[in-house]
Amino acid sequence: MIRLMTLEDVPHLPSLHAEGRQTALQRRQATIALTHLYPRLYFGHPWRDERIGPLVSVGDDGRLNGAMGVVSRPLLFRDRRVTLAVCSELYVEPRSRSKLVGIQLLRTFLRGPQDLSL
Numbered sequence: 001m002i003r004l005m006t007l008e009d010v011p012h013l014p015s016l017h018a019e020g021r022q023t024a025l026q027r028r029q030a031t032i033a034l035t036h037l038y039p040r041l042y043f044g045h046p047w048r049d050e051r052i053g054p055l056v057s058v059g060d061d062g063r064l065n066g067a068m069g070v071v072s073r074p075l076l077f078r079d080r081r082v083t084l085a086v087c088s089e090l091y092v093e094p095r096s097r098s099k100l101v102g103i104q105l106l107r108t109f110l111r112g113p114q115d116l117s118l
Contacts, residue, residue, distance in 0.1 A: 002108040005054035005067065010038055012064050017091055038069075047073050051113045052085050057092070057101045065096035068105040072114065085114035 014031040042054045049072040057066035069088035074081060087109050092101045110117055 001058045002055055002104050003058065005042070005056045007039060007043055009056050009064060009067075010035065013038060013067060016064050016067060016093055042069060042071060045071060047071075049074075049083060052083065055105050055108055057096070057105055059096060065099075066090075066092040066101040066105055068109060070109055070112075075116075082115040083113070084116045084118060085109065085112055086118045 013034040014027075017030050017034055038054075052070060052072040054070050055068045056064050059065040068090045071086050071088075073084045073086065075084050076082070087106070090102055090105060092105075
């Protein structure tokens with residue numbers, strides 16, 4: 001199941017992300033970034049749109065098995081207000097890659113309420 005990420009999901013991101021990191025230093029750096037930067041970047045920016053945000057994939061066991069960073073930005077285009085959504089980090093736990101979780105996250109992002117996707 002793909003859904004919008006909540007602040008309650010943030011503590012689970014380091015373990016999900018760590019599976020793709022080789023060294024203890026990389027895992028430690030990722031943990032710091034995910035627990036301190038993610039909430040500010042994705043939940044604390046001034047242009048936040050409640051309909052658009054980071055996404056998570058939840059497996060049948062209830063655990064996160066994928067995540068994608070998404071931020072929104074309001075823009076003016078020919079005097080018309082439009083919403084841009086920008087996706088960034090995308091990671092999927094190795095055991096879930098055969099379930100096409102990454103493609104499901106990307107598809108959900110592209111089908112979002114934004115006017116433009118990047």
